[in-house]
Amino acid sequence: MQLGRLAAVPALDRTDLLAAPVAAALSALTRLTGPPPAGSAAVAEIDPEVADTAEFCGRYDVELAESANCVVIMGRRDGEARYAACVVLATTRADVNGIARRQLDVRKASFAPVETAVAQTGMEYGGITPIGLPAGWPVLIDAAVAAAPQVVVGSGVRRSKLIVAGAALAELPGAVVLTGLGR
Numbered sequence: 001m002q003l004g005r006l007a008a009v010p011a012l013d014r015t016d017l018l019a020a021p022v023a024a025a026l027s028a029l030t031r032l033t034g035p036p037p038a039g040s041a042a043v044a045e046i047d048p049e050v051a052d053t054a055e056f057c058g059r060y061d062v063e064l065a066e067s068a069n070c071v072v073i074m075g076r077r078d079g080e081a082r083y084a085a086c087v088v089l090a091t092t093r094a095d096v097n098g099i100a101r102r103q104l105d106v107r108k109a110s111f112a113p114v115e116t117a118v119a120q121t122g123m124e125y126g127g128i129t130p131i132g133l134p135a136g137w138p139v140l141i142d143a144a145v146a147a148a149p150q151v152v153v154g155s156g157v158r159r160s161k162l163i164v165a166g167a168a169l170a171e172l173p174g175a176v177v178l179t180g181l182g183r
Contacts (some may be wrong), residue, residue, distance in 0.1 A: 001042045001163060003044075003062060003066065003150070003152065003163055004057075004060045004061035004063075004066075004096035005014070005059075005060045005061045006044040006046070006060050006149075006152070006161065006163065007044060008042035008043055008133055008163050009042060009043060009044075010041070010042055010043075011023075011026055011042055011155075011162060012026055012041075012044050012062045012114050013044040013131065013174065014026060014045075014053055014146040014160075017043045017045055017153065017155060017156050017157065017159065017160035018043060018156055018157065018160070019104065019122060019124065019127065019132065019156020019157050020156075021121065021122045021123065021133075021156060022123070022129060022131050022132040022156035022162075022163060023132075023133035024132060025131050026041055026132075028107050028130060029172075032060065037120070037138065038166045039172040040070065040164055040165045041131070041163070041164045041168065042159070042162065042163045042164070043163075044160060044161050045091060045159060045160050045161055046059075046159060046160055046161055047059065047159075047179055048108045048157075048158035048159040049095040051070055051126045051127060051154075051158035051159070051161075052082050052126060053067055053090045053102070055119050055162070056079040056089075056152075056160060057090070060092075060153055063085065064089070064091045065089055065090070065091050065149060066148070066150070066152060067089070067090040067151060067153075068089055068090060068145050068148075068151040068152065068153050068154045068166075068169075069087070069088055069089075069090050069094075069153075070085050070087045070090065070129050070153055070154060071085065071086050071096075071111055071128070072085055072087075072111070072112040072116075072120065072128060072130050073082075073086055073100055073104065073109050073111055074109065074111075074112040074116070075101060075104050075106025075107070075108055076106060077105060077106050077107075080110070081150050082104050082106055082139055083120060083134070083137050084100065084104050084122055084137055084138040084139070084169065085128070085138075085139050085140065086100050086139060086142075086151070086181060087130050087139065087140065087141045087145050087169060087170040088142045088145060088149070088150070088181055088182030089102050089144050089145055089182055091139040091140065091182075092141075092142065092144070092182030092183055093182065093183055094136075094142075094181060094182060094183075095180065095181055095183050096109050096110065096111065097109055097110075097181070098179055099140075099155075099181050100140055100181065100182055102172070102180065103138060103140055103176060104138065104149045112131070115159065119133060120154075121134065121156075123154070123157070124156065124157050124158050126154070126158045127154040127155055127156050127157045127158045127159075127160075128154050128156070129154040129156055129162060130153065130160070130169055130172055130175075131153075131164075131169075131172060132156060133174070135173070135174075136149060136174070136178070137139050137174055138174050138176055139169075139172050139173075139174045139175045139176070140176055140178055140181055141166075141169055141170055141175055141176065141177050141178065141180040141181070142177075142178060142179075142180075142181040142182035142183060143177050143180075143181070145169060145170075145180065146166045146167060146169065146170040146177045147166055147167075148165075148166035149165060149166065150163055150164065150165050150168055151163070151164065151165075152173075153169070165170040
């Protein structure tokens with residue numbers, strides 16, 4: 001598979017380019033559902049120094065509209081921390097204190113601190129992806145991401161990226177597709 005200057009291979013053929021929770025989730029999804037969504041995931045090795053979206057897109061000739069960002073948000077209810085992931089196209093920003101906050105059912109939501117996001121997900125900052133997140137976390141996906149034929153997302157590590165169909169992300173455990181999450 002080729003996207004821009006990314007040469008990708010089936011993700012499960014190169015688990016060395018995936019964070020452990022991502023590899024485990026893709027493997028489990030393949031066992032449970034057959035090829036899609038895991039079969040539609042491809043991985044491409046990249047320079048980890050340009051893993052951040054704007055730099056990555058410039059270096060590898062990938063349009064911002066073909067790239068999706070995954071951010072971890074958190075809020076508290078009755079003293080308990082609640083986490084979710086928001087996945088939006090790189091041309092937009094997640095509506096954290098509107099749509100996402102209401103879905104998380106908290107009074108106030110914010111981006112999780114880097115250390116917390118890394119510890120909770122088992123992924124590297126700058127590579128966090130909606131695939132392989134902790135069980136029970138809502139995965140809030142903007143409708144534009146779900147409708148995309150393919151998007152580039154993190155792989156759990158900074159040295160690679162996944163290419164996956166938007167519809168496959170919408171099928172992930174805990175996924176909720178929301179119109180207007182990305183603004």
